[in-house]
Amino acid sequence: MTADAPRTEIHDYLEVLRTQRQLSPHTVENYRLDLLELKKFAGEFSLASLSYHQIRRFTSQLHAQEVNPRSIARKLSCWRGYYRWLAEQITLPANPVDGIKPPKKNKSLPKALGTDDAVRLVSQHRSDTASQCANRAMFELLYSSGLRVSELVALDISQSIEKAHISLGWVDLEQAEVHVTGKGNKQRIVPVGRHAIDALLAWIAVRPTLLKADPHPLFLSERGSRISQRLVQLRIKAHAQSLGIPADVTPHVMRHSFASHVLQSSGDLRAVQEMLGHSSIAATQIYTSLDFQHLSKVYDQTHPRAKK
Incomplete structure (x- = not known):
């Protein structure tokens, strides 16, 4: 796999979202940003080589940075869908996002009048x-x-x-x-x-x-x-x-x-x-x-x- 393969695969996946699934431009852009964030975390590793434990560690880091649990859940959903698509293009041992759950949503305090x-x-x-x-x-x-x-x-x-x-x-x-x-x-x-x-x-x-x-x-x-x-x-x-x-x-x-x-x-x-x-x-x-x-x-x- 070449060094720029992840970028090409991300591009191809986004095209599938645009043309086949016909997602809105706003949704596709959110997917693009979430995948680029995962790519940045991967560093020298290819996205295809990331393991369950690596992605789980990255999810923990996001939680420690106080990223909203809803946002983390959206990112995991995006990554899971990407790897599901990627498994149709190349051989993957497993979907590394499967089994990773987002942190529990923060309980909002009940509203009360003064x-x-x-x-x-x-x-x-x-x-x-x-x-x-x-x-x-x-x-x-x-x-x-x-x-x-x-x-x-x-x-x-x-x-x-x-x-x-x-x-x-x-x-x-x-x-x-x-x-x-x-x-x-x-x-x-x-x-x-x-x-x-x-x-x-x-x-x-x-x-x-x-x-x-x-x-x-x-x-x-x-x-x-x-x-x-x-x-x-x-x-x-x-x-x-x-x-x-x-x-x-x-x-x-x-x-x-x-x-x-x-x-x-x-x-x-x-x-x-x-x-x-x-x-x-x-x-x-x-x-x-x-x-x-x-x-x-x-x-x-x-x-x-x-x-x-």
Whole structure:
């Protein structure tokens, strides 16, 4: 194999991508750059001679350089395809990229509102209509108890329900707690704050004006049916935008805000796990990163030795 053979083979492979597979010019250019990067790593070795261990070492170097795991996964896919094509042109003992997995994608931290924005979002409401009262009660309950939106819309007006109806959840106003059925049919009881109780009482007082066929749903749409998850999402997003809150607020953001704010105040990870309904503490531990970020920010802003 001549010294410039890899360059020729790369060129031929890219032509196959352009003409036979008809990939876009942008995609072909990305393939070209990824293959040239591999060629640079190979140095004096030909691409055809690279081994599994050499490419795995190069992948580890990319990871150590903090290259995005998605980018590494794309490069491996490109190289794997190249060697698959190359094996049709010349004899290769094996595809040296087979079996090499990209590093795990970085887990993005859940978004959470600041305390001021969260309180402003749930406390500033018009209550001129029944739907506005429902909004206030729903948003207060999401932030007060950290419910999933699926759990919120499944709530029924009370526990006193006919035998033919199976309730997935209800609010006990006297005990100030909400009973929900979460993932895996796992039931849990979560406290409900005073402001959420007040908002629920105001909503229940006007709820009959929207009630039509089904008497069970706690939260109703303007048509009188059980409110949908999508409608809750649209309403909370519109409300946040009307208040000028820059974040893309969703019911899931309110759940994250509940968890991170409770953890910041209490430091009790097990309690947060129970209230969120996580089956494993590992799912809740991501909030410790959020809490650490908050503490680091406070430290940077207040500690004399941290100030620039």
